[in-house]
Amino acid sequence: MDRLAKWLEARQITEVECVVSDITGIARGKIAPVSKFIAERGMRLPESVLLQTVTGDYVDDDVYYALLDPADIDMLCIPDPDAAHIVPWAQEATAQVIHDTYDRMGNPIALSPRNVLKKVLSLYESQGWRPLVAPEMEFYLTTRSTDPDLPLIPPVGRSGRQETGRQSFSIDAANEFDPLFEDMYDWCEAQELDLDTLIHEEGTAQMEINFRHGAPLSLADQIFLFKRTLREVALKHGVTATFMAKPITNEPGSAMHLHQSVIDISSGQSVFSQPDGSMSSLFLHHIGGLQKYMSEALPLIAPNVNSFRRFLPDTSAPVNVEWGEENRTCGLRVPNSDPQNRRVENRLPGADANPYLAIASSLLCGYVGMIEGVNPSAPIQGRAFERRNLKLPVTLETALEEMQQSRMLKQYLGESFLSGYVAVKRVENENFKQVISSWEREFLLLSV
Structure with missing residues (x-):
């Protein structure tokens, strides 16, 4: 103190x-x-x-x-x-x-998300390992709206016009909001948040901020603070920033992609690579653990009813736990890198996930795979969107049922946390069911 x-x-x-x-x-x-x-x-x-x-x-x-x-x-x-x-x-x-x-x-x-992450990190430390993560946060900028029944629309940029169409990686489209992003970087620098690159994503006025790789607890803290910061910056500039997983119909969802790797504490070397530079068995087991257990932990990375709208057919989000090298249609992508920086990118978490719980669950699944020696499936060549073998639950209700039955989560995170988390999400789901949607009013009001 x-x-x-x-x-x-x-x-x-x-x-x-x-x-x-x-x-x-x-x-x-x-x-x-x-x-x-x-x-x-x-x-x-x-x-x-x-x-x-x-x-x-x-x-x-x-x-x-x-x-x-x-x-x-x-x-x-x-x-x-x-x-x-x-x-x-x-x-x-x-x-x-x-x-x-x-x-x-x-x-x-036990119910504290930050304590849950610290518990998972202690598991790695007990094995002489230290995980590293590099999150990528996607979000939308929209006009302000005080009526939740109205669809969200893109804000007006410096040109005085709203963005239209898909502007993936467009520098000019990102520059439309330069004053906002300059304040964002200034405020994040003042807080010592370790931001890296800014990217215009596929959606209309959808952006992505990458964080430099580092210690998971520090990065979870930074994402927690970054969400507050970006919302405040947006308010200053008269717009809204949202981390909803799927805020706009017919637009791509927003993810929190997690790059994760593991080093040996004593040597500082990656345990994901062998001395000759090839993939180690621990790396493959890490992927195997993600494949085996990510479905059970899905509500920790897709925590809301809206989260599962991002997983609907014909979206850009993979709804599978397939893996492949440089393959963005897989839920688990292995980027091309040198042996020391070998990592797996978990593309399943949504931007709406609690960063402490998303990072904890993703690292935990990989850890259990390493401990149990879980072998992964064969890597995918080509598109994995249509593959049916390694599918995930597609509704929050079914995901919560699977999570509640998870012996692995009970063993490592404790029954108190598991019961409390599932109970909170079920109350939210019941509240959602009581709301009459605009679709129901539009198509049923005068037709049934």
Whole structure:
């Protein structure tokens, strides 16, 4: 805490946003004067924050009281000095500090997404391995809309016109929003977020930001903060930024592609390559684990009803766990690289996924494959979109049923987390079912 206090003093911080990530990835917490923050050396929040749905509802009482103290007690939130960042859009000198959550006995809270990721990373460390990840975040810019029944449309750029058609990798189309992206890079640099390249993606006003490869916990923190940052930048410029998996009909969905590799801690060498530079058995087993278990963990990377719209037929997202070298039609792509940088790109996670849980689940599936020696299928040559052998659930309901039955997830993530997560997502799904869609009004109102 002394190091964090000095960090705050050096930046003349007057206010601190004390935050934790809930299951959805929403920043929950408190805003405190810096003097109170330093004096209290943490904060307390109700444990129930971690069983809150995206609509603000809670799970059914039978699950709630099975997982939480019936007295609705507080959990202790301790600031991580390595996760302190300034808030560049605030009017006063403000910092945001990500906290870890513990119970009264000092045990990590099982429902905390950040603790879930730390648990997976400890599995790798116990084997003398260190995983690295490089996320790619896709998102859309849209005009502001206060009516959720109206379709989203592209914003007006510098030219005074809305973007039309597909502008994949277009520099000029990305430059339409230069003022916004200049602020985005400035604000991210102020927070020491390790952004790399900006790309115009396939969709209309759809963009992608790549992060440099690094430690998974740090990258998950950065994505968590980046989502807040981009939304604030968009507000400043009079538009909206969304990480919904499928925000616009007939446009491509938005993914969070995860490049993942593993190095040996003692030697610093990739365990995915043999001395002669060829693929190692551990690399193949890592892919095998992703193939075997990704279906069970799917709600962690496709967490919402909308997530599965990205997997509909005739979309650009692979709905399979096939693998292939330089093959973007596979759910698991192996990019061309030198042996030290050999990696697999998991193309299945959506941009709407909680970054802590998406990274944790993807790394966990690969880890279990390495431990169990799971052999992958043969790599795919050509298109994998139409392949039926290694398909995934196509609705949230069926995915949650498979997740609930997963022995692997219960063993490694714990039954409490699994039960709580499934319960939250089922409440959200039931809420969704109660909403009458515009399609129903358009085609059924006067026809049935």
